[in-house]
């Protein structure tokens with residue numbers, strides 16, 4: 001339709017006779033059109049029809065060129081002509097609506113390139129019933145805490161409104177929450193498209209996607225009825241005056257976090273009539289509360305921090321988008337790239353960096369990774385692939401700048417990036433994610449500059465309706481945080497201006513001596529003071545930018561280099577001191593060290609975990625989530641850290657562990673740097689499978705374990721063969737094995753004895769008490785004891801069902817045994 005606008009306008013002007021054309025042009029240059037700039041007389045006076053169309057489009061853009069033309073035609077009393085133009089335009093617009101849902105808006109799409117949703121859409125993990133007790137926490141932290149939720153029931157997005165078995169009440173309102181970039185908008189779009197294509201939810205007659213951010217510009221406009229609002233957004237609905245009660249209607253309100261509406265559920269008047277005018281806030285709150293169109297289905301999506309804006313009583317089903325599971329990550333890369341070889345290389349790189357791999361749970365990071373790595377591999381820049389977050393975002397900014405230069409935009413990238421960075425910082429300071437032209441102006445930017453970088457940094461929305469208005473936002477909050485850090489770093493390096501301090505403090509301290517260290521220190525303190533973690537990611541990027549390598553990387557577009565390397569060393573020390581002060585509150589500081597590629601991070605974590613062990617030992621349930629937490633988020637460099645962590649976790653008894661952690665433990669035990677000699681895993685539900693997985697590590701030549709406790713681990717004997725294998729390996733150093741309080745049968749002990757007989761076996765103490773053993777196992781044990789190779793000195797068989805005859809048999813062949821407990 002947009003491409004057809006000039007043609008539509010031309011067709012309209014061709015209906016005018018010469019006299020009328022001159023009158024039309026008079027309106028353009030006379031300046032009578034309210035809210036639209038007038039066109040200089042010299043540009044239109046006496047110009048032919050195609051020339052007039054050109055001037056119209058160049059001056060007003062497609063949308064407003066049509067609005068202006070319709071307005072003038074009405075003033076010229078050419079009503080029919082005006083209506084025809086408007087009708088054709090509106091019809092075309094409703095067609096692009098459908099197209100709008102077929103394509104996905106991604107910042108990096110090459111000019112004219114269409115990314116089809118159905119092509120790249122990869123199933124997302126969505127769970128239902130999760131009320132996580134949301135807090136005002138920063139979303140990146142939410143990602144962390146959402147990790148430890150326990151019970152999760154997956155749900156298919158297309159089924160959220162379908163009745164569940166045994167459910168009496170139908171679900172009218174659903175709220176779907178998720179951290180930024182996790183795929184909420186894409187979910188809503190996919191739902192809409194599947195419905196529009198007739199694949200799913202065909203019982204819904206009307207589906208109205210009304211993103212909160214597109215509703216914002218309507219705030220403060222004169223009152224509208226719900227029907228008028230719908231007519232404005234969906235012109236094809238105009239023939240309908242009411243929606244009635246017969247048909248099933250669904251409203252999708254995407255992005256609750258972006259609304260500027262007060263959502264005053266408590267005091268807004270009750271509204272029941274969809275034709276009665278009211279303020280936008282009244283319309284929306286009444287729709288959600290069910291007073292207006294009580295049968296309509298409502299779906300709201302939101303980032304976690306904003307979900308509290310809807311009273312819980314109005315929400316019937318809570319769901320949460322969790323992002324991609326492991327296989328889905330790979331599938332995404334394959335779908336996105338259409339080149340298996342390239343996908344394979346990217347997947348391999350992502351897998352080689354655990355932090356990157358974890359980040360790629362969030363689809364938007366997958367997209368950033370694809371954007372950056374595709375270009376790097378294409379340019380043969382395989383050396384030094386990005387590993388830290390700062391590197392990744394720096395490359396993203398470079399990619400975008402290259403695209404801009406390729407597009408021959410006659411604009412100086414340095415300036416635009418800096419202005420954008422300032423914008424990012426100022427808005428972050430205000431806690432704003434969306435902003436207006438006035439905010440751009442504050443940073444010396446015009447709309448054109450912002451839109452040139454629209455690919456990655458900002459999005460522009462042409463609003464429908466009576467007014468044209470652009471709303472801006474960074475494509476992703478993390479990009480805003482990155483650019484904000486660029487601004488803070490640049491301001492300090494070039495003007496010794498510490499923006500982090502805030503204006504007043506900056507003024508009052510301007511005479512004090514300055515140093516990079518002091519600058520970093522204020523930023524660290526600011527981040528630590530903010531309760532909602534708003535500055536956490538900013539700080540990570542700021543630390544990352546203090547690395548010479550990252551400054552050089554960005555050197556092509558920005559001069560960020562700083563003197564004062566020793567200052568960075570002081571910053572590192574300061575971070576470490578802060579961590580020691582209050583380790584459990586300073587998790588983000590570990591991320592900062594990893595952005596700084598701080599080699600001693602490993603040591604720091606080890607110390608940190610030791611401290612944590614002491615702090616949390618009183619509360620084992622908190623403690624048990626920590627290994628997973630740490631493994632996931634603080635592994636850098638990726639491969640060796642776990643082995644450093646393990647010594648601190650040598651006492652993992654009673655930690656609610658299951659077989660799920662055994663593979664990680666095994667890999668820690670088999671790491672070359674593993675120094676663990678004792679491991680207590682008692683009172684966990686490892687089961688036979690868990691111990692089998694663990695045995696892979698136990699049997700490794702690098703495993704230095706001497707004592708292993710598996711008391712009460714829900715073992716039934718299946719694992720004994722694997723344990724025997726461990727005992728029989730040449731490198732085994734195990735001298736003490738506690739298998740007490742498990743449920744072993746004869747065959748289990750028999751299997752174990754194979755290992756005990758091996759001449760490599762160094763076991764001196766074996767505890768098999770409380771194992772429901774019967775006499776029948778004594779025979780095998782006796783043959784072990786009497787074999788010359790056994791080192792067994794202590795054997796505990798107490799609390800089993802052994803009879804005298806069995807014990808007699810054992811005592812007959814004690815070998816080197818010093819203690820035998822059998823009662």
Ligand SMILES: Nc1ncnc2c1ncn2[C@@H]1O[C@H](COP(=O)(O)OP(=O)(O)OP(=O)(O)O)[C@@H](O)[C@H]1O
Pocket residue numbers: 105106120121122123124178179180181182183184185186187255302303332363364365367476477
């Ligand atoms: N299911 C999916 N399949 C493929 N790509 C996806 C999927 N979900 C998300 N993406 C990618 O991630 C990007 C961000 O997703 P989306 O805009 O839906 O996130 P969001 O949760 O709405 O974030 P925000 O809270 O920031 O609005 C998309 O532009 C797309 O590139």
